Amino acid sequence: MEWAIELENVERHYPMGNEVVHALRGINLRMERGSFWAVMGPSGSGKSTLLNILGCLDRPGRGRFLLAGHETGRLPDDALSAMRLKHLGFIFQSFHLIPQLTVAENIALPLHYLGWEAKKSFKRAAELAERVGLGDRLRHRPSELSGGQQQRAAIARALANDPQVLLADEPTGNLDSATGEQIMGLIEELHRQGKTIIMVTHEPNLAARASLRLHLRDGLVESIEGEKA
Amino acid sequence: MNLFRDLRLGLKNLMLHKLRSLLAILGVVFGVASVIAMLAIGEGAKGEVLERIHRLGSRLIFMDTTKPADGERGDTTRARMSVYGLKYSDAQRMSASFAALTRVVPVKFMRKTGRVLERVLEVRAVGTTPGWFELVKRPLLAGRALSTLDEEQAANVAVLTEQGARRLLTGGEGVGSALRIGTEVFTVTGIVQSAGGSKGDLKTPDQDTDAYIPLSSARRRFGDIMSRGSGRTQDSELVELHQIIAEVDAENNVEAVAAGLGHLLKTAHRDSDYEVRVPLALLRQAEETQRTFNIVLGSIAGVSLLVGGIGIMNIMLASVTERTREIGIRRAIGATRTQIVRQFLAETVALSGLGGILGVGLGMLIPGLVTQFSKMPTQITPGSVALAFGISAGVGIVFGLYPAARAAALDPIAALRHD
């Protein structure tokens, strides 16, 4: 079995004045390559905290986290950046496109940091934009796009470095249901193409479309349901 | 409607930033402009002095006779004779005592009336030795200069300047014409060009109305006594030499030899009836002036650049705050801290570099205006433009480091959550 993600007793505490917030209190979890996970749980249960650790934006306070077999716990900041650049793609609830850049430039941003030359990365950005249905919007600014189009541009950007793992924090949270449906369709397609997808969502009907559902409560795994874990 | 408003707001925002950026770089603009102007003015002044010294001869030392100040005593009725100035013996002693002197040229000036036929010109009869023409190098236009033989024989020969010749020899007479100087008749043997006149504090040794004659002839025909009288007063003066020009073998020795000559004259003269001028010393003086000038303008430039740098830092700090989310996005995608630093530094350097370009433009206008209004020469060197540009880039780096470091130090998670 090939694991995209392995967590062993992962804890994360936030000191708040004299008290300590226990955001994650010992998570044990393994996610197979190519699986599609929905992460659910009430507000404050630690979903985003978990996703930040999976996304190498944060390190576990205690325990071990392995991404594609590499332990991240003791890596310096630059190495974490390199992990993100190599293995990960992010899809955010509020799209997070850079407003002064065009759609093509936004999509090509990871390629810029990978050191691709401009011409080649523009070509790839154009291909990706075509793939998400934005082939005719390359030179537009994000502000000239609808919410659904912006999220599709963001997904194209997340795919630019061809990552193994896609992390999505409520990707449809800012979209109406019809547009959200389009985005879900796109995500399902990426899953079919072999990407590992971890999606935080509050909506049970969207979570139902993932192959596995992880329920968090108070920083602990409450349950995992779906095809055998 | 909504879209239209958003677009207009975005455009307005951009304009606001343009103005904001322009205001931020003003300090750099003025700083760089004053660096360019300072260097151009300094360079020009130095160039002018150098050129003037070159025209005079940088290895020359001039000693002039001056009239002592305590000459007048209430008694104005009796005839008086004042004796002062440089002596023939001074010139001889100089060439005997200083090995570093390659030439010592004694000079005697007399105001005389020059006549060719009926044409009259007030000339400055210059009694000197042939060495004059080797120190005061002027192209010979016709005939020949004074020779050693002329000097030995105390020949009645004269060399005119081009300007003098043009006024006295208008009838087509040339070399060989008879020229009456005072009461004596001389033969014109040559005509030289003259750079006559004075520019600033440096007088050229030659004048336009010079008539050069052998020193021996001058002594024999006109003597050393000059009378100047009117009515009841009758003053006369005995001056042997009006000037001694000494040439030193090398520029490095000029100042030492000048000091030695000064000492020699001091022991030989009771009164201070002479003056030693060293053209090369003017260079030191010019350099001194330039240094003072540079300190003043340099401080202005420094303050402007400091203010400009702070202005740019301020704008970049604001920009970092405004673009916190962008920084978070870039970091999440995989940008390292170093790459964020580089991005913001590049922006700051671009901004200050733009200030540098505008400053160079402005700085290149200023010297032109200075030259136009004050007749001060200026010279913009490529080196000064490069320096000014380098300074502006340096300001960008120095004052961009802190904002860039702030940007890079942001926690990506917090930056992404920022709105």
Ligand SMILES: Nc1ncnc2c1ncn2[C@@H]1O[C@H](COP(=O)(O)OP(=O)(O)OP(=O)(O)O)[C@@H](O)[C@H]1O
């Ligand atoms: N930077 C932080 N500093 C202090 N406490 C934090 C920080 N980030 C998260 N927490 C706390 O950790 C706990 C888990 O937060 P997290 O954001 O992971 O919840 P969540 O499941 O994503 O909630 P939501 O569904 O509302 O997004 C919460 O109690 C939260 O207050």
Ligand SMILES: [Mg+2]
């Ligand atoms: Mg959350």
